[in-house]
Amino acid sequence: MKNEIMVITGTRKGIGKYLAEYYLSKGLTVIGCSRGEGSIEDPNYRHFMLDVADEKAVISMIRDVKKEFKKIDVLLNNAGAASMNHILLTPYKTIKETTEANYFGTFLFLREVSKVMLKKKYGRIVNFASIATPLKWEGEAAYAASKAAVENLTQIAAKEVAEYGITVNALGSTPVWTDMINRVPKEKLEGILNQQSIKRIGEMKDVSHLCDFLIDEESNFITGQVIYLGGVS
Template identity: 30%
Template sequence: MDFTGKTALVTGSGSGIGKTIALQLAARGADIVVNDVSQEHAKATVEEIENLGRSAVLCCANVASRTEVQEMFELAKEKFGKVDIVVNNAGVTRDNFLLKMTDQEWDLVMDVNLKGVFNCCRSAAALMSETGYGKIINISSASGQMGNIGQVNYAASKGGVISITKTLAKELARYNINVNAVAPGFIETPMTETVPDKVKDHLKRQIPLGRAGSPEDIAHAVLFLASDLSSYITGQVVASNGGMYM
């Protein structure tokens, strides 16, 4: 897959899955808009992309803010003239049982995981419709498909991402914009490092392939959906979960 001449914007690309996606796209020729609320992490990603010989621009926009997202896409247009690929990866967790969950835990997860995707899709569609081409890939989760104890906020937000994906696939097809989602299962990232080993072992036993996934596993699915190999695929959810949920 060759992304030479393409510009990709990846939210939450300072670390974990988002960083891996950004680096994989850059390694195949894409210029990258790196977005993360951590300036330190985002700078490190930019440096690695530039070391690959590609151009990168840093933006620490909070995806939950419509104004900051609009400014981020304006920056991308100013720097690269267009945005061909948008990967909505930024996300947070604030796990708790229903009866203990606070309004703040619910609101934060919804603002970043769901409203953030909405904000970025809206700005992306406005820009992509001008060029008549675009690939939007939203990162959902197996939790959004099957539910998960202690994650009512996270599961609801990621289920909402799937609904956004299917709706916008119908709305934006007229502009030659493909909208798809990737739903990771249990992936070994900095976000899951704090999960106790006993819980990790329990999760792995539920995976037919017998292992946790890697950020590269998710990046490879994203690369396919971002490429022209998937030009006739839209409104779909690619479950990259080792068989955890079928």
């Protein structure tokens, strides 16, 4: 099995925690991180406490992972922050923090993990985009624009690391039942779901299914793609 060592960001709760437990159950070693203590107990799980936008901390984490496990096969750049506000009411601090968590964090992990992957001439990177970007959700400018940056990063990174056998794709999720979505008002959520081809809220297994496909060893001819759930295009 080629995919053995996986790094997932933002594993304390939500989709990140689900994916960590899902891939642990499939026999992978998972290294996760979050700003707080880890919430997963498993002999094949390691947790790092850090802010994904803290460059020094990210470099140090990936160096430790490389020392211990010698390689990284898969990176799931899941960590992110949501923000819901009208542009005219959005403080600078909010847009800064949203961009740091969603874009800078994704960038730093992609950069550092690619350096490890290139040695083995193999890697699978999945960045987390959002349907908020193509659907241009009102009230989500900070969030959707930071995810738009992730999409473009994905497409360019795919070209730059292709020669090392690394693929970089993005998974654009619909709303899935998590803390992030619990805060969205019911009418707004209905309005969002109505813009999807398949008008239902996503399930965790919809996300892991697409992840399985993107990180499959056989998916070596698929890179630079942004794939949305729910029939959004």
